[in-house]
Amino acid sequence: MALRLFDTKTRQVRDFQPLEPGKVSLYYCGATVQGRPHVGHVRSAVAFDILIRWLEASGYDVLSVRNVTDIDDKILEKSAASYAEDFEPSADYPAQEPWFALAYRFEQAFHAAYDALGVRRPRYEPRATGHITEMHQLIQRLIDAGHAYPAVDGSGDVYFDVRSWPSYGELTHQRVDDMQDAPDADPRGKRDPRDFALWKGHKDGDPETASWDSPWGRGRPGWHLECSAMSTKYLGSTFDIHGGGLDLRFPHHENELAQSAAAGDGFARFWLHNGMVTYEGEKMSKSVGNTISPEEMLEQARPKAVRYFLGQAHYRSQLDYKPGALQEAEAAVERIETFLQRADDGMSRFGWTRYPEAFAEAMNDDLNVPAALAVLHESVRAGNTALDSGDAEVARERAWEVSCMMEVLGLTDVPEPDLVSGPAEQALGQLVATLLRERAAARADRDFSRADAVRDQLVAAGVVIEDTPQGARWSLSRAASASQAKEN
DSSP: OOOEEEETTTTEEEEOOOSBTTEEEEEEEEEEOSSOOOHHHHHHHHHHHHHHHHHHHTTOEEEEEEEEEOOOHHHHHHHHHTTSTTOOOOSSSOSSOOHHHHHHHHHHHHHHHHHHTTOOOOSBOOBGGGOHHHHHHHHHHHHHTTSEEEOTTSSSOEEEOGGGOTTTTTTTTOOGGGSOOOOOSOGGGOSSTTOEEEEEEOOTTSOGGGOBOOTTOSEEEOHHHHHHHHHHHHHOSEEEEEEEEGGGIIIIIHHHHHHHHHTTOOEEEEEEEEOOEEETTEEOOTTTTOOOOHHHHHHHSOHHHHHHHHHSSOTTSOEEEOTTHHHHHHHHHHHHHHHHHHTOTTGGGOOSOOOOHHHHHHHHBTOOHHHHHHHHHHHHHHHHHHHHTTOHHHHHHHHHHHHHHHHHTTOSSOOOOOOSOTHHHHHHHHHHHHHHHHHHHHHHTTOHHHHHHHHHHHHHTTEEEEEETTEEEEEEOHHHHHHHHHHO
């Protein structure tokens, strides 16, 4: 079965054939770095990370690009607020922080969240402020084509003329007359209230460092313009996939498509959008108090379990968080890990990649991760059955399949938090090994009460013991892991 993906523009699941055989060009919208990442940001990153991994597993060379919006109205507003006399500093927003310092600090926060969940870095991650020249060129092309104009009020703003482009609204299937007014700058400079800003003239009160010279006056780029300029710079005038969160369809992606197509670019051949994250069925809202941050999730569960939770739903569907959801994800991950620990002997001799046919069919069916996870867990059950019946060869084959499926889902690359390190780790291992030898000797002497006492002692200390045909194995319980991670 060939890969099929749902294209937002055509509203159809279509066969995916890249522009260039064997290669895929993909752009997905990254962060506007005005604050710390929220769970919607990381859910989107996980979804597109899985897509990229499956494309690579299918034999494609993937050229991936994810932007960083490091100049924006809200970034400037939050920086300006930090200079006010009545400003109350916080850990996230210190006093008198320049806009570029604020943007860079939160860019690093996004990287930390992505890295914690095993989201791999894209091939390129361009910043908006590094591509002003490309934006000027695109604006001039639009002016020359009759689809953009400098504001009539002399403000230095430049707008896209939505009524000059008959296809405007084709991505979200809307009529221009039914759309809301664009909230850009002073509407007196526009021909139509729905026209959106390509270039924003410098305003009194804005820092000089937040503006650049241009043929239309000193200013800075509009939000929508930057993605069109950067995606085509790195991927060409036409590329395979453009992605992002469902909330970006309008106006952001609609405006990207309009300005790029009006300039003569083929732009994206497929548009993919991931669904939102809700809290017990309701939209997350700080005012309501029903939000959860990535940091809070990582305090409740291991990164691997958080990744599992964020990636387990179909990417286009709503992902609902509820208390206990992360514990359910933790239990699912532990079932997989326990099986792999039981069957790991000799797995290294497998040098090939192997997926069950049903797993490949699920992933090729518009990235149907829920169905793919069902296949993974079925392989775990079959492997455990093989182990219980003494069929180690079949168990190892199932374990290798499970490992390959976990790699596609990004579950093998999630870093585990350090529990203990250096001499302390070595000392712990030696102590547990000594007690396990004592337990083994007691069992050999049929002193089962003593053997059970040693086991109880280890369990009380947070050490999980698993008896296998190859001997006893140990690991720290999840509760002990979390406790030690906090102490360290």
